[in-house]
Amino acid sequence: MPELVPLKRALLSVSDKTGLIELGQALAGRGVEILSTGGSAKALRDAGIEVRDVSEVTGSPEMMDGRVKTLHPRIHGGLLALRDDPAHAQAMEDHGIGAIDLLVVNLYPFEATVARGADYAEAVENIDIGGPAMIRAGAKNHDYVTVMVDVEDYAALLVELDDNGGQTSRAFRQTLAQRAYARTAAYDAAVSSWMAGAIGDVAPRRRAVAGMLKQTMRYGENPHQSAAFYTDGSNRPGVATATQHQGKELSYNNINDTDAAFELVSEFADAGPTCVIVKHANPCGVAQGGTLAEAYGRAYDCDRVSAFGGIVALNRPLDEETARAITGIFTEVVIAPGANDAAREVFAAKKNLRLLTTEGLAAAVPGLTWRQVSGGYLVQDRDIGQVTEADLKVVTKLSPTDEQLRDLLFAWTVAKHVKSNAIVYAKGGATVGVGAGQMSRVDSTRIAARKAQDMAEALDLPETPTVGSVVASDAFFPFPDGLLAAAGAGARAVIQPGGSVRDDAVIEAADEAGLAMVFTGQRHFRH
Template structure:
């Protein structure tokens, strides 16, 4: 049977006082003396409790605008003393230090202060010193002291007190683990602000990253792998914070693919109704049209085979007609900023289909960094948030592209940015006509995309593939003319690529001979 350690004295210092009323009542009910500071002491007295001020305990007043109040041996000695250690007990007797059995603390709202746009001096004053010191002291001495940092744990603490009159060592260990995670995350936020916000240093010498577990997942990429979803403190609208309206539990792969779809969709945040279909983190169909229903039909036509079991993302409130069209094939996840009642009703009949509502679509130009683990380290880089417009394009062939070819070039280029390299994307009239992803050479990507376009034409009974008269984008330069010639064979009439190969002249000559229009962007979009 576990020993439940009673609580005789509690130090409470809170910036967020939610849940304090019930916790304080339980502590008093079990005979604990309450010691507190400033606003927390005032709140406890308003609740009708007797409170001993920390200044009375220490013999020193709060000073320096509250910067110094709990940083005192009679506070930290009472927290850190190991009760069974005779030398510690003698020191407590010699210096009149009473034991503190529980510390209830939450920290100054540093991140909220930063997010509010406060000035530098205000931000600095919201760096908590005394709070983290008490948290760490109590967590270190969890063998004798309980540290409570999360209001979500108040009910469990009350339950332990009411059920057993005290807290077990296992419970105190759990509280201590959460406490150290809290101070680590708090310091990570402060160090990040100093580096990024205060000094403009994107890649500091040490990079601390903190996140909170949102959910455990059924498994990782494969059933033998465990996985969980974590969310950093400050996030943009996205998959991690989306509301799941219906459907079975999300998997690791669902989340990864949904994020890929949503990331590409953000490129069309302010564009016409657009639908993105993703399979295994690669787009297999993208289209913009006058309505979501039409965009869905055009996106699906690009590669209806790969779309089976895929992820769908839309940039408008999802309507019933589009939802019903989507349910005609097996779909794992649908992502939208919102959905009307008709759409929700259409999906309700598909109980396993997950519907995620993000509430908003982030700015594709937003700053940020991406992270990838490698053996023994982490790779961090800036988000690929670069975009090009028609004014950025350099015509390098004898024939300049038509206005429609320019539009299709830019559409294909935007999609190619989100296709695994080597990426080739054919587009025509605001829809993808063929996508070649992840091949070891660019020629094969071009050929695979053309094959998919031919299959689509056969499936839909078209006279010719949509690659005929299309514009084709390559995420990096053509190192040889063979990749470009494969696009010519597919019927492309215009090309957009970064340029920069030592054989650019050879590739341009091949384009001129085929009567293509070709433009250079001056940037590439590798995605590995």
């Protein structure tokens, strides 16, 4: 296993031509013989770089629309041969196989092809065969072969060659070999996941998932845990694709909470100005208003204590007035579809405040969520379930008013994003009490009512804001006790999924309490 291997012969075959000419010039300037194929060879030759066609090396032309060009012993032998094995050396001599010291390949753009909505036949045609085969061969033989699959590594290669007199070190080759196998694994994961969807297999025998490193972190959820942030390659707006304009790097908890806030505010894409404030992945205040500044103020008023150090998400581009309101307290992150210059100038005075812009909201599109359990993974569809007024079933003698219906749908949307058991009181397009993550639904109901009392004290209100409010429950009330607790807090209308064996008893209790109640027929557990 040699420590240093001189680079004398290279094979360059890339779909993405970024940096190809500069790399080719640098290699040629170092006396490296360059082999290439198709469009790569043409691009290099057009730039005045001497290139030898792979077809000349193999003695076989490219055929079948380019499907067959590098699958040949004179290519794979050059990649796989053990240079210090006498039998391998003899085979190379007998069959005219020259060693390939550097392989530079990036694959057919399968992921991009699928992302732009290509049909089945076009997607299949963009599955690379020769590229992955060469990459895996060269990476397996990394004792002798340097394999590059990312444009980002071109510069590092040239530094490596300069530092080692035209040679690559074993550690460098090992690092690139790992990246090469990760790339082919991610590529195969993309192909297999796409095909499962294309043929309607919702539970394929094997599932693969891959990600691209976006950020390493100082630590994870707690300081003793290491962590990193990976992207999935999709272009769906959110924390993974956002532009960060200022502030230090996002932490693990920042990313988790910012995602929760942005997913919730995106539910209000077609609504008026809306603000979400999140703390520890739960919304502590959500409100709508005539302006973003008003929406922020109403969301902040719901739970001023929890809002401190929270995450703010907006459904409209950030403006100066809203920026000034937000900077009135300590806030970790603000995420919005955009921000004007005046707003960014206000935030510039708060150097530790992170501002993220997304150029859009997260559409409710199908996708998968993953959760690790001991020995495996739970995989399910993303919860994109939504209800409209037409989906609601009035089950009580009293029907909700039009104003209550608007608040019921608002509270229901918020409850979808609150950890179960979830209870949300709302009035006038704003939350006034949120109960999250309790072991019993009645406890969440009482906690949310207690939060509303805190709000009344903080704002010096004459009565708790739950009086005259509506209440949403993410799952059915299993007993009348939770519903009666909400009625005792002053709620006048209820939205819940229904479906309990005790629905009749709960409906009877609602009628006796003079409540209006609607069933959605849809549950939103969020564990």
